[in-house]
Amino acid sequence: MSRFTVSRDIRASATDTWTTLVDWPRHGDWVPLTVLRVESERPDGAGARFVARTGVGPLAFDDPMTVVAWTPPGGDDPGDRPGHCGITKHGRVVHGTAEFTVTPLPGRRCRVEWIEDVTVSPRRLTRYAGPLVTLIGRAGFAATLRGLARDVERR
Template structure:
């Protein structure tokens, strides 16, 4: 498996940032070449299912995911419980998991930490190209979290 973590401080409350992060279809606004659709009755909470379709034309693939842990932030003040979401990826191309946390900081800010722990098919690709996959993943998710920050920071408080 390839594991990487990306962290971003956001000038918005933990609650507002969480609400934006768990608006799954909205991810398409920040994740390059990706459209996300919810496949379960409920979009939030444990058991929610969604699919990210990433790529262009015949080079696109589906990344089906299921939420396996869901704990919204306990508030927006430092010391309040961070929000935490864990996702299992069970597609034909990407397998493994992802998780993010949203931790309240002073000054109505928060810190988002995004972790990916994935294998890419064919599995031997991950074995041999794991460091390159992690490097590309970190760069991609850093851009994604910058987009998230622009989105949530641009909204009225």
């Protein structure tokens, strides 16, 4: 398994950040070489399903995911309940979990924390290249959160 955490403070409310972050097709705006499509009738809440298609041509792969936990932020003031989303990844290439929290901060800001705990197939790859997978994952999701921040802070 490869586990990593990235976080970023964003100059936008927890509610606005959450709404942008759970607009699954928008992830393609921030994640390089990725397009997301929702496969469930509802895109929100536990049970929502979506697939991220990442890569180019024959090097692309599908990353199917299901939302297993869903609690939107309880407000935008410090001390209000953070938003939390838990996801399972059950594809042929990437398996494991992802989760993020959106915590309200003073001054209509928030902190997004993203945790990935994944295995990449073939599993031998993660076993031997775990530190490299972690490094690449951390860098990729840090860039994703920078893109999210730019997007939501513009509004």
